Amino acid sequence: MKENTTPAHDDAKAPKKTSDDGMNKIKVGITHGDFNGIGYEVIIKALEDNRILELCTPVVYGSAKIATYYRKGMEMQGTPFAQIDDATQARTDVYNIINVIGQEAHITPGESTKEAGEAAFYALERAVADLRQGKIDVLVTAPINKHNIQSETFIFPGHTEYLAASCHDADSGEAPKPLMILCNNHLRVALVTTHLPVSKISEQITVDNIVEKLEIFNRTLTQDFSVVKPRIAVLALNPHAGENGLLGQEETDIIAPAIEKAREKKIHAFGPYAADGFFGNGLYDKFDGVLAMYHDQGLAPFKTIAMESGVNFTAGLPFVRTSPDHGTGYDIAGKNRASEESMRNAIYMAIDILRSRRNHAEMTANPLRKLYHEKGRDNVVLDLK
Numbered sequence: 001m002k003e004n005t006t007p008a009h010d011d012a013k014a015p016k017k018t019s020d021d022g023m024n025k026i027k028v029g030i031t032h033g034d035f036n037g038i039g040y041e042v043i044i045k046a047l048e049d050n051r052i053l054e055l056c057t058p059v060v061y062g063s064a065k066i067a068t069y070y071r072k073g074m075e076m077q078g079t080p081f082a083q084i085d086d087a088t089q090a091r092t093d094v095y096n097i098i099n100v101i102g103q104e105a106h107i108t109p110g111e112s113t114k115e116a117g118e119a120a121f122y123a124l125e126r127a128v129a130d131l132r133q134g135k136i137d138v139l140v141t142a143p144i145n146k147h148n149i150q151s152e153t154f155i156f157p158g159h160t161e162y163l164a165a166s167c168h169d170a171d172s173g174e175a176p177k178p179l180m181i182l183c184n185n186h187l188r189v190a191l192v193t194t195h196l197p198v199s200k201i202s203e204q205i206t207v208d209n210i211v212e213k214l215e216i217f218n219r220t221l222t223q224d225f226s227v228v229k230p231r232i233a234v235l236a237l238n239p240h241a242g243e244n245g246l247l248g249q250e251e252t253d254i255i256a257p258a259i260e261k262a263r264e265k266k267i268h269a270f271g272p273y274a275a276d277g278f279f280g281n282g283l284y285d286k287f288d289g290v291l292a293m294y295h296d297q298g299l300a301p302f303k304t305i306a307m308e309s310g311v312n313f314t315a316g317l318p319f320v321r322t323s324p325d326h327g328t329g330y331d332i333a334g335k336n337r338a339s340e341e342s343m344r345n346a347i348y349m350a351i352d353i354l355r356s357r358r359n360h361a362e363m364t365a366n367p368l369r370k371l372y373h374e375k376g377r378d379n380v381v382l383d384l385k
Contacts, residue, residue, distance in 0.1 A: 015055055015351045025057045025092055026137045026351050029130060031123040032062030033142030034149075036109055036116045037328030038338040040070040043142060045340035046347060047095050048076065056351055059090050059136055060097040061123040066105055067097060074336045087135035100126050109334025117148030124159070128166050131319050138320040138350040142343070143328045146195075157195035160314050163321055179216040179315040181289075182299055182325055184306045184345070188225070188289040189298040190217045190315070201294045205237055205250055210258035211265075213291060218267045220315035221289055223360040224353045230288040233278065234259055234271035237293045241274040255293075275301070299325075308341045311349045320354045322346040 033039035044067065047058060060067070064083050081097040090096040100122040106115055124144075130136050146158050156162040164178040181190045192213050193204045214232060221230035234255060238248030245252060255272040262269040273283065275292070279301040284290055292298025302310060303325060310325035324342035332338055 015348055015355070026055070026354060027087065027090060027135070028056045028058050028138050028140060028347055028350060029087065029127045029136035030058055030060045030140045030347070031127050031142055032060060032066070032120070033123075034112075034116045034120050034145045034328045035062070035066050035105065035107060036111050036113060037143055037145070037330055037333050038326075039142030039328070040067055041074065041333070041336065041338045042324060042340040042343040043067075044071055044074065044076060045338075046344040048340075049344055052344075052347065053093065053095075056347070057090050057092045058095050058347075059084075059087050059130075060095065061100050061127045062097060063099055063101050063105055063119070064097050066107060069107055070334075073334060087130045098126065110330045112145050112148045112330070114148055117145060118151070120144045120149050121151065121154050124162070125153075128163065132166070138322070138354050140343075140346050140350055141321065141323045143324065143326060145328050159321070159323065160194060163314055163317055167318055176318065177212060177216060177316050179213055179220065181217070181220070181313045181315050182302045182306070182310055183313055183349070184309045184311065187284055187302060187305060188221070189302045190289060190291050191293075191295060191298050192291065193294045195295065198294070202237070202250065205254055205293055207254055207258045207261060210234070210255060210291070211261050214258070214262040214267050214269055215265065216316045217289055217291060218262075224313075224315065224320075224356050225288075226356045226360070227288045229268060231286070232267065232269045232289045232291055233273055233284065233287040234269055234291045235275045235278060235293055235297060236272035239274070239276075241272050279305070308339045309345055310342060311346045313349065313353065320350050320357065322350040322353070 030043060032043065040062070043060060046052070052058060060081065064081055067081055080094065082091055082094040084090060084096050084098055087098065101119045105119065106113070124141065127136065127139055131139050141159055144159065154162065156165065160178050160180050164175050168175040179190050180194050181188055183189070190213060192210055193201050196204065214234070217232060218230055221227040236242060236255060237250045240247060242248040242251035251272050259269045259271055270287070275297050278284065290298065306325070308326070312323040312325050314321045324346050326342055329338055
């Protein structure tokens with residue numbers, strides 16, 4: 001995370017206000033992440049934006065004591081947190097906080113501790129439970145440390161995999177297929193593979209995996225981002241897109257056939273494009289989304305282009321989850337230097353995506369009955385109910 005050098009409201013694009021009254025405001029659950037990182041700093045700074053309470057009702061899952069510690073350290077005198085026991089008690093005129101850990105937390109900014117990892121998990125577990133019960137409407141997660149959060153109950157590479165597992169259907173034995181998307185107002189980058197060692201990436205690059213990700217990406221661009229007939233660029237795996245097989249066969253044997261298969265499903269997919277030239281020449285401006293083959297291929301250029309405005313969105317889940325696109329920021333934790341822009345945008349984007357998803361569901365709930373033309377007869381309407 002870079003030092004915040006911009007005014008609090010610069011570059012932020014808040015959702016438009018609606019006519020909802022306080023009882024109908026979207027309830028945003030926010031987990032505190034690793035409390036020794038910059039999570040509390042970016043949460044508190046983001047909530048200082050006076051537009052937040054006009055748009056939603058925030059519920060922070062964490063610790064009032066830790067929040068007070070960081071607020072005093074930053075000498076901030078904004079709207080205080082109201083302590084509540086359950087998300088159903090959330091007030092619409094203040095920022096709410098639910099204590100998920102004991103009062104005696106050992107706060108050591110910049111250090112990775114087991115206690116902080118446990119606290120991050122407790123917040124996540126409680127928030128997901130409330131989300132599934134409808135007590136909150138969307139989830140925004142502050143950064144966790146993927147190492148210190150590991151335990152017998154958390155054995156996942158990160159948020160994405162945990163959230164997918166939390167939606168496991170006991171009857172079918174299936175879990176939803178998540179898709180990690182890094183996005184801002186101008187660029188959306190999705191990943192075929194996420195948290196994998198580089199040595200294991202190529203074995204996961206298959207026709208079926210790519211087509212599956214394209215289907216999820218196409219669907220989320222339509223229902224969550226309101227894009228009509230989205231255009232998706234697909235990146236190559238090897239340098240120079242394989243140079244016609246000289247530098248690898250994945251482009252001709254796997255990626256190109258996957259693109260053709262996606263097109264047969266009416267998905268507007270194009271490529272494969274060599275990643276360096278694609279981003280270097282600004283070709284991403286011509287597409288609604290970009291599908292990268294692996295983590296750093298997509299995220300390194302995205303974070304360079306998006307700076308601190310980026311948001312991590314987990315598509316493919318039955319609920320909306322966003323997060324800042326940065327990590328715990330141990331190097332600047334407790335120094336009042338972290339920018340809240342990504343956290344604020346994550347809150348705004350969660351609200352926008354939920355609204356878009358609801359609008360899409362409403363518009364497609366009762367499609368018009370199909371018209372059929374029979375030779376020699378006028379058009380007739382067939383009731384297929």
